[in-house]
Amino acid sequence: VQKKKKNVKKKKVCGYPISIFFIVVNEFCERFSYYGMRAVLVLYFKFFLRWDDDLSTSIYHTFVALCYLTPILGAIVADSWLGKFKTIIYLSIVYAIGQVAMAVSAIHDITDTDRDGTPDNMIFHVVMSMVGLFLIALGTGGIKPCVAAFGGDQFGDHQEKQRRTFFSVFYLCINGGSLLSTIITPILRAQECGIYSQQKCYSLAFGVPAALMVVALVVFIAGSGMYYKAEPQGNIMLDVSKCIGFAIKNRYRHRSKQFPKRKHWMDWAEEKYDKLLIAQIKMVLKVLFLYIPLPVFWTLFDQKGSRWTLQATTMDGNFGLLVIQPDQMQTVNPILILTLVPIMDSVVYPLIKKCGLNFTPLKRMTVGMVMAAIAFFCAAVVQLQIDKTLPVFPSSSESQLKILNMDSNPVTVNLPSYPPFTVALIFHNSSDESTPVHYFNFQDVSLTKQMRHTLLIPSVINDTWLLTEDLISKPEQGYNGIRFINGLATAVNVSSPAVDFGLIQPLNYTTYSLVQYGKTTFTLRSGSQSCEFSKEFGYGSSYAFFIPSTLVFGPTCQESITVIEEIKPNSVHMALQIPQYFFITAGEVMFSVTGLEFSYSQAPSNMKAVLQAGWLLTVAIGNFIVLIVAEAAKIPLKWAEYVLFASLLIAMCVLFSIMAYFYTYIDPTEIEAQFKTMTNEDDEKHKNGEIQMLKKGSVNQKDHFNKDKKQTRL
Known part of the structure; x- marks a missing residue:
C-alpha cells in the first residue's frame, strides 16, 4: 500500500497531486447540483404541486434534515466496509438517479393539466419527486463525510502546506457552486417551456443540476487511476457507541449492589475498554453536551430557503436594471459569506483582541445566535409591512363575493346579513387607473368556503347570471393574473404577444392567465374590427378587464376598457430583505465557522469525525423543529411565527451562554499524552512484576524438585 501511494504521489502538478483536481471539480459540480435544486424546491412544492406554505415548508425541511442524517451512514459504510472511493462512486450514482427523478417529476404540459395548471396525474408527480428527494438525501449526505477526507488522503505527510491549500480551495468550490447555482437555476425556472403551452420550467431547473451531477460522477471516475485509495480501517463511531x-x-x-462510586459514569466501562478510549469519549461527550441548545440556530438559518423565499414572492424585485426572482435572493448569503469571512478573520477579531476583550470561541457562537435572532426580528418587521399591502382573503369558514353590474343602469341588491345597497354601472376609465372593488364576506350562504367569487349581473336581469371563481392568493413568482369579461353582444378575440385568450363568447369571461412585469399590449378583434390597448403591470397583482357593450373599435377603444383591480401589486421592495440576510450570514460566520473550529480543537485526534457527525446531527434536528412548529403550531400570522422562532433562539442562547460559562477548555493532545504515559508506566510495572514472579516461581520450582528428589531416595 505504501508503495502504491508513493507511486501515485509522483504524478504532480505544481507540487500538488494531479488527482485532487478531479476531486475539486467533482465537488464544485456536486454542490452546484445540490444547491441549484434546493434553491427552487420550495417554489416547486407551492406552485407546481400546489401545496400550501406550511406543507411546502415541512417537506422542504424534512428533506434538509435527511441530508444531514445520512452522513453518519456514509461514514460507517466508508470506514467499515467499502472505503471512501467506492462509497463516493456508488452513492453518487444514487444521487444522480435522484436528480433525474426530480427533473422527470416536473415534466407536464397542457394535455396533462386542468384549468388551474395543476397536473391531473398528481400522484405520479408527487411520488417521483419524493423518491427523487430521498435518493438525493441519501447520496449527498452519504458522500458528505467522504469527499473532503478522500482529498486529504491524496497528500503525503510532508505536504501539510499543500493539504491546507487544498481544503481552502475545496471550501471555496462549495461556496462558488452554491453562489452560481442559486443565480442560474432560478433563471432557468423562470423560463417558459412546453410543447403546447408556456409554463414555468421546473423540469429545466432540475434537469441542469441533474446533468451537473452526472458530470461530477464522470469526472470523479476519470481520475480513478490516479487516486490513493486507503483501505477501510474500521469505524471509530462504532467503537464509541459500543x-x-x-x-x-x-x-x-x-x-x-454495593460498589465503590466512580467519578464519571463512563468509568463503568473500565472492566472491558482501555482507559485512553474512555478518556477520549469523556472529552467528546463534554462537547456534545454543549451541542444541546444548538439545533435551534439551524431551525432559523435554514428557513432562508423556505419561509424567506416564500416571503420574497410577495415583494417587488425590480432593482432598476436588474429584476430579481424570489429564489435568487438566496444568493445574498454566499456573497456575504465570501465577503464576511476574511473581514472577520482579518479585521473584526484582531480589533476585538486589541481592545483587550477575550472573545473566546463560545462567546463568538453566542453572539452568532443573537445575530440570527435579530435576523428573524427583521423578517417579522418586513412581514408586517407586507401584510399591510395584502388583501384579506377568506378564512376556511368564509366565502367572499363581489358584484359587477354589466348594465348601464344602477341595480339595487339585497344580500344576506347586509342592508340593501345600489351597485352602479362599471364606469369607464383610462388605462393607468383601476376600478376599486369590494368583497362581501359570508359564512352561511351556498358559496364555496375559502373562495372568492364575482357575480356578473347582465344588462337584462332575467338573463343568466354568471358566478366566477377569483384568485385566493397572490399570483406565483411575482407574475400578474389577468382575465377578460366580455360585455359585448358579439364574440371577441383577445390576444397579446405573451398570452392568447382566444375567442370570448358574449357575456362570458376567460380563466386567469399570467403575464410578466412591464407593459403589455392587448389586441381585440371582432369580425373585421380591431383595437389595441396597453397596461403597465407590477408584481403579484390580479386584474379583470371589462369590455363594455358600448365599446367602439378604433384608436380610442383604450378609454372604454375598464380595468378592475382585484389584488394590488406588490409594493414592498425585496431590498428590505437584505438586512435579515446580513444578520443571518454574520451569525453563520460567527456560529458555524467558529463552532467547527472549536469542535476540532476540543476533539481527540481519532474522534474528530465523531464530533463532525454530532455537529451535522444538530442541523438535522434543527430542521425537524421547523416542520414540527409549521405543522403543530399553525400560527396564522407569519410575523408572529418569526417572532416565535427568534424568541426560542434567544432562550436557547441564554441557556448556551450559561453552559459555556462553566465550560473549561482542554488540550486533548496533552490529555492523551498523559494517559499514554500512564499506560506505558502501567505496562512497564506489569512487565517488571511478571519478571519478578517468573524469577520467584523458578526458585520455588527448584526447591520443590529437590524436595521431591529427596523423598524418592527415601
Whole structure:
C-alpha cells in the first residue's frame, strides 16, 4: 500500500497531486447540483404541486434534515466496509438517479393539466419527486463525510502546506457552486417551456443540476487511476457507541449492589475498554453536551430557503436594471459569506483582541445566535409591512363575493346579513387607473368556503347570471393574473404577444392567465374590427378587464376598457430583505465557522469525525423543529411565527451562554499524552512484576524438585 501511494504521489502538478483536481471539480459540480435544486424546491412544492406554505415548508425541511442524517451512514459504510472511493462512486450514482427523478417529476404540459395548471396525474408527480428527494438525501449526505477526507488522503505527510491549500480551495468550490447555482437555476425556472403551452420550467431547473451531477460522477471516475485509495480501517463511531453502551449496561447491572462510586459514569466501562478510549469519549461527550441548545440556530438559518423565499414572492424585485426572482435572493448569503469571512478573520477579531476583550470561541457562537435572532426580528418587521399591502382573503369558514353590474343602469341588491345597497354601472376609465372593488364576506350562504367569487349581473336581469371563481392568493413568482369579461353582444378575440385568450363568447369571461412585469399590449378583434390597448403591470397583482357593450373599435377603444383591480401589486421592495440576510450570514460566520473550529480543537485526534457527525446531527434536528412548529403550531400570522422562532433562539442562547460559562477548555493532545504515559508506566510495572514472579516461581520450582528428589531416595 505504501508503495502504491508513493507511486501515485509522483504524478504532480505544481507540487500538488494531479488527482485532487478531479476531486475539486467533482465537488464544485456536486454542490452546484445540490444547491441549484434546493434553491427552487420550495417554489416547486407551492406552485407546481400546489401545496400550501406550511406543507411546502415541512417537506422542504424534512428533506434538509435527511441530508444531514445520512452522513453518519456514509461514514460507517466508508470506514467499515467499502472505503471512501467506492462509497463516493456508488452513492453518487444514487444521487444522480435522484436528480433525474426530480427533473422527470416536473415534466407536464397542457394535455396533462386542468384549468388551474395543476397536473391531473398528481400522484405520479408527487411520488417521483419524493423518491427523487430521498435518493438525493441519501447520496449527498452519504458522500458528505467522504469527499473532503478522500482529498486529504491524496497528500503525503510532508505536504501539510499543500493539504491546507487544498481544503481552502475545496471550501471555496462549495461556496462558488452554491453562489452560481442559486443565480442560474432560478433563471432557468423562470423560463417558459412546453410543447403546447408556456409554463414555468421546473423540469429545466432540475434537469441542469441533474446533468451537473452526472458530470461530477464522470469526472470523479476519470481520475480513478490516479487516486490513493486507503483501505477501510474500521469505524471509530462504532467503537464509541459500543463503549458507551457497555458503560450504561454495566452501571445498570450493578445499580442495586454495593460498589465503590466512580467519578464519571463512563468509568463503568473500565472492566472491558482501555482507559485512553474512555478518556477520549469523556472529552467528546463534554462537547456534545454543549451541542444541546444548538439545533435551534439551524431551525432559523435554514428557513432562508423556505419561509424567506416564500416571503420574497410577495415583494417587488425590480432593482432598476436588474429584476430579481424570489429564489435568487438566496444568493445574498454566499456573497456575504465570501465577503464576511476574511473581514472577520482579518479585521473584526484582531480589533476585538486589541481592545483587550477575550472573545473566546463560545462567546463568538453566542453572539452568532443573537445575530440570527435579530435576523428573524427583521423578517417579522418586513412581514408586517407586507401584510399591510395584502388583501384579506377568506378564512376556511368564509366565502367572499363581489358584484359587477354589466348594465348601464344602477341595480339595487339585497344580500344576506347586509342592508340593501345600489351597485352602479362599471364606469369607464383610462388605462393607468383601476376600478376599486369590494368583497362581501359570508359564512352561511351556498358559496364555496375559502373562495372568492364575482357575480356578473347582465344588462337584462332575467338573463343568466354568471358566478366566477377569483384568485385566493397572490399570483406565483411575482407574475400578474389577468382575465377578460366580455360585455359585448358579439364574440371577441383577445390576444397579446405573451398570452392568447382566444375567442370570448358574449357575456362570458376567460380563466386567469399570467403575464410578466412591464407593459403589455392587448389586441381585440371582432369580425373585421380591431383595437389595441396597453397596461403597465407590477408584481403579484390580479386584474379583470371589462369590455363594455358600448365599446367602439378604433384608436380610442383604450378609454372604454375598464380595468378592475382585484389584488394590488406588490409594493414592498425585496431590498428590505437584505438586512435579515446580513444578520443571518454574520451569525453563520460567527456560529458555524467558529463552532467547527472549536469542535476540532476540543476533539481527540481519532474522534474528530465523531464530533463532525454530532455537529451535522444538530442541523438535522434543527430542521425537524421547523416542520414540527409549521405543522403543530399553525400560527396564522407569519410575523408572529418569526417572532416565535427568534424568541426560542434567544432562550436557547441564554441557556448556551450559561453552559459555556462553566465550560473549561482542554488540550486533548496533552490529555492523551498523559494517559499514554500512564499506560506505558502501567505496562512497564506489569512487565517488571511478571519478571519478578517468573524469577520467584523458578526458585520455588527448584526447591520443590529437590524436595521431591529427596523423598524418592527415601
